[in-house]
Amino acid sequence: MSVVQLSPRVQELQRRLADFVENECIPAESEYQKELNQGSNRWKAVPATMGKLKSRAQELGLWNLFLTKEYKEGAGLSNYEYAILCEIMGRSPMLAPEACNCSAPDTGNMEVFAKYGTEEQKRKWLDPLLDGKIRSAFAMTEPEVASSDATNISTRIVPGRGHGGNGYVVNGRKWWISGAGHPNCAVFLVMGKSDLEASKYSQQSIVIVPANAPGVRVVRPLTVFGYDDAPHGHCEVIFENVWVPKENIILGQGRGFEVIQGRLGPGRIHHCMRSLGMGERALELMIERVQQRSTFGRKLIEHGVVLENIAQSRMGLESARMLVLRAADMIDKAGAKNAKKEIAMAKVVVPKCVLDVLDRAIQMFGAGGVGQDTPLAEFWAGMRTLRIADGPDEVHSRQIAQLEIAEQNERTSVRRNRNAGIKSRL
Structure with a gap:
């Protein structure tokens, strides 16, 4: 790059x-x-x-x-x-x-409306989101299935009549729905299956569900290592016989996977860059701390292991940043679909790198590092969660390996064909 x-x-x-x-x-x-x-x-x-x-x-x-x-x-x-x-x-x-x-999740949801929404959907939902008048949530993950494989999603979105005529009826239970607890959350984008007979990646649809629609119930906020992240929250939400008009479907029935793939690519890069910002702040706090505290007659910064921690943190952050920027550059030049490997590598590497930096910083703060007097503990909770959110490490690593194998096989095939052509001319 x-x-x-x-x-x-x-x-x-x-x-x-x-x-x-x-x-x-x-x-x-x-x-x-x-x-x-x-x-x-x-x-x-x-x-x-x-x-x-x-x-x-x-x-x-x-x-x-x-x-x-x-x-x-x-x-x-x-x-x-x-x-x-x-x-x-x-x-x-x-x-x-x-x-x-x-x-997040408003950035991703606004991109969905901007990229796939009808003019009416944009007027009703995108405009107030862009103005900051409302907030939103994206409802995909479910407690009863392994949602890292989105084909498992069991929420049903089926055609049905309501007080407004033809539309869709939504039934399902979702959890870890970020933003659902916010007092200004006005709309959900809900992913569910609309056609069980369709092909594997054409069964899912995404519909717009107003937060105040009858049958929408926010059950409880869920904590992340004890943090409830109020007033934003990560909530369990039940959709029980929720009717929405047919105009509330995004892009079309059976096109849910297309929508989420368009949504997640840039969003993962955003998560990674925000994470690096946390890592940079943690490193600064670490350096300030070790210059102030003394153990065994010496400043912490005079201990070799502390200098090693600082060096490893800087090298890790610089390396991770270059990986993310390369992915962002690839998205700009070739589109998110053609930057899948770069996005996946960044999504695996960055949270681990920042977790390492946070862990070192916490260690330098001792007991103070795990309490509420610094942001380190809350940062750590968020970073550890990011190794699961937007696809766990294992899913991204699997994709990286598959893409790498396919690319190498293609290179090998090209070399063989070239060598065969050379031999035939001899």
Whole structure:
């Protein structure tokens, strides 16, 4: 991959965003946590700090940066350019992405509407999402099946009549539905099977389900290593005889796999770059810590093992970043479908790399590293979860191996044919 030169505009966005995250988002994290009420109130209101940061991000022109230049609704950036900015937001994952209206799962859902939505679907759902007036959730994972193989999904989406005429009836139980607990969550994109007789990858459809539709029930928020991530949340949701009009299907019946593949490629790169931002912040905290604390008569930084930890962390982050940027560049040049191996490699490598950095930083903080006085423990919980979310490591590694074998077999075949041609001319 050749180095991509950032335009003056992107360099200015980079500078402005870094200043916003360092001097406004990170300092506001503790206040945001204080504003989150205890108990059930945690799910009823968004802390006022978030509203202030959103207004500020809009003033600074740091709004909706994620939609790439192929979308008229976007900021006109490439995937590579946005990846650079996305890492900066990852330094304050609790606040910066949402403040800039660039947080998951809304980014992926907005891309679905922008790429596949009808004009009416865009008017009704995409416009308010782009304005930050509502939030959304993507309902795919289920508790009763191994959802890493999406062909297992058992939720049913079947044709049926409702009070509004012909449409679809949705029945199923989903869990780990990010964003479902948010008080502003207004819409679900739900994946389920609409035709059990169709071919393996044509059985699934995705429909738009308003969050207030009769039969939609958010059962409970689920915790991630003890964190409930309120008010965003990762929830268990039941869809019981939920009727939606036929106009609420995305792209068409049986095209669910096509939609999720279009949604997940760039989204995985976003996750990886935000993760690297967390890793960078963890490394900074580690270096600050080891220069301040002493053990056995010496500063921590004077111990050889500590220097090794710092060096390994820097080398790991640099290597992981290049892998992600290569994947982003491939998406720009060849499309996500042709960058599957690069995306999969980044998705496996980055969370492991950042987990290593976080683990070293936590070790340097000792007991303080596993508590609430630093972001390290919460970062670690999120990174460990990312090794499962959006496809577990094993699924991506399997895909990488299959693609690598196919590519090598193709190269071998070309060489054999070339050599056979040379021999025939001798």
